[in-house]
Amino acid sequence: QVQMVQSGGEVKKTGASVKVSCKASGYTFRTYGITWVRQAPGQGLEWLGWISVYNGKTYYAQNFKGRVTMTADTTTNTVTMELGSLRSDDTAVYFCARGYSGYDFDASYDYWGQGTLVTVSS
Amino acid sequence: QSALTQPASVSGSPGQAITIACTGTSGDIGFYKYVSWYQHHPGKAPKLIIYDVDSRPSGVSNRFSGSKSDSTASLTISGLQSEDEADYYCSSYTRMSTVVFGGGTKLTVL
Numbered sequence: 653q654v655q656m657v658q659s660g661g662e663v664k665k666t667g668a669s670v671k672v673s674c675k676a677s678g679y680t681f682r683t684y685g686i687t688w689v690r691q692a693p694g695q696g697l698e699w700l701g702w703i704s705v706y707n708g709k710t711y712y713a714q715n716f717k718g719r720v721t722m723t724a725d726t727t728t729n730t731v732t733m734e735l736g737s738l739r740s741d742d743t744a745v746y747f748c749a750r751g752y753s754g755y756d757f758d759a760s761y762d763y764w765g766q767g768t769l770v771t772v773s774s
Numbered sequence: 775q776s777a778l779t780q781p782a783s784v785s786g787s788p789g790q791a792i793t794i795a796c797t798g799t800s801g802d803i804g805f806y807k808y809v810s811w812y813q814h815h816p817g818k819a820p821k822l823i824i825y826d827v828d829s830r831p832s833g834v835s836n837r838f839s840g841s842k843s844d845s846t847a848s849l850t851i852s853g854l855q856s857e858d859e860a861d862y863y864c865s866s867y868t869r870m871s872t873v874v875f876g877g878g879t880k881l882t883v884l
Contacts, residue, residue, distance in 0.1 A: 687873070689820075696777070696878040697812070697820065697863050711871050752825055759808040759867035762831060764819035 654678040658765040669736040674748030681729040685751040690744040778876035785882040791852040796864030804845035808867035859883045
């Protein structure tokens with residue numbers, strides 16, 4: 653069965669960077685892209701970006717351009733999201749999710765990771 | 775890119791039908807047929823219930839249906855059940871080649 657397993661929670665200082673990984677299993681990894689979505693405490697869902705695992709092409713939300721980097725490792729079936737210049741309002745649960753259709757860019761996501769809490773404090 | 779607009783909360787009694795609206799612009803919902811809806815129980819991962827405006831993934835109840843008119847998409851849940859109580863989010867592809875979510879709607883089953 654399809655599973656997306658994320659790395660554990662992180663506590664970071666303001667200005668630092670954080671890496672969150674997402675290991676996929678149960679399907680052909682290169683066929684589907686991966687998105688990252690976050691939810692700050694008491695807030696809604698926010699889209700950070702997308703990576704095409706097939707060709708490594710990335711699309712980032714304007715709010716995060718220059719601060720976020722997404723990479724895919726087809727040898728370990730893992731996608732990693734790095735967010736830099738952390739601020740206190742980056743404190744959130746970060747989710748990875750698989751694209752539904754397997755296109756170069758998917759706007760719908762069917763299998764989600766369990767979420768990773770990133771806490772940023774000074 | 776501003777978030778899509780959803781009502782903060784809706785409620786209904788078991789067996790009733792409710793509709794959640796999601797308003798965007800001509801640069802997202804109004805232009806593309808790539809609207810999705812997610813059901814999110816707090817502490818769990820979101821669940822895709824509608825994609826491409828009105829399509830249901832395999833295994834999703836046909837009590838959930840989606841539609842779109844101009845720049846407003848809608849999710850209708852018929853035959854409300856207690857387990858439908860959750861947060862619901864719409865999302866849309868945008869002309870910036872990004873995805874934007876709505877602010878979320880809390881559904882209470884009375």
